[in-house]
Amino acid sequence: MKVTKKGEEVEIIGVQPEVGTKAPNFSLKNLTDEVVNLSDFSGTPVLISVVPDIDTRVCSLQTKRFNEEAAKIEGVKFITISNNTKEEQANWCAAEGVDMEILHDTDGTFGEAYGLFIPAMGRLARVIFVIDKEGKIIYEAISTEISEEPDYNAALEKAKNAR
Template identity: 85%
Template sequence: MKVTKKGEAVEIVGIQPEVGTKAPEFSLKNLNDEVVKLSDFVGTPVLISVVPDIDTRICSLQTKRFNQEAAKVEGVKFITISNNTKEEQANWCAAEGVDMELLHDTEGTFGDAYGLFIPEMGRLARGIFVIDKDGKIIYEAISQEIAEEPDYNQALEKVKAVR
């Protein structure tokens, strides 16, 4: 799949899971070095926000927006995943006052499982996945232009509908 970064085409490696299929399992560490697995949230809807680099403007805006929404939406687990290091994520959270679950995919396991890795950038593509209580993907949006914000409202409507 090809997307663009500021108008220039880049290739995403892998195959994205499809809506209606079981979400691929993953295990990533959070900022407390605890292993977090998707299966930890069975029975709870999950919104996964994937950002290429937490230290860039659009990724920062996306993460702050979902952090704000997490405080307003009961019964949903909000997760942000990037392939920034733990230290980069921790520094960003401290500077921005964000306390949501951030997971770091420095090994590329999430990027492989969800088909989101862009080799020429060494980063994940921007995307949002909504997973229902049974672990099925009910919404998926891979941003065609990495430098643009995603459609927050559409993702939020989907996750609120399955609470």
């Protein structure tokens, strides 16, 4: 699949899971080095916000927006994933005053399982997934232009309706 970064075409390698299919499980570490598995949230809807680089403007905006919205919606687990290092993520959270579940995919296992790695950038694509209580993907939005913010309202509505 091809997307653009500031108008320049880049390719995402792999196959993305489709809406209606079971979300691939993953195991990633959070900022306290605990292993977090998608399967840990069985029975709870999950919104996964994937950002290419937490230290960029749009990724920062996206992460802060979902963090703010998470506080308003009960019964939905919000997770942000990037392939930044733990230290980069921790520094960003400290600088922004954000306390949230943020996972680092520094070894590329999530990017591979979800077909989201962009070799030309060495980063993950910008994607939002909503997974229902049964573990099926009910919403997927891959940003066709990486430097643009996603449709927050559409993703949040899907997440609210999945409760």
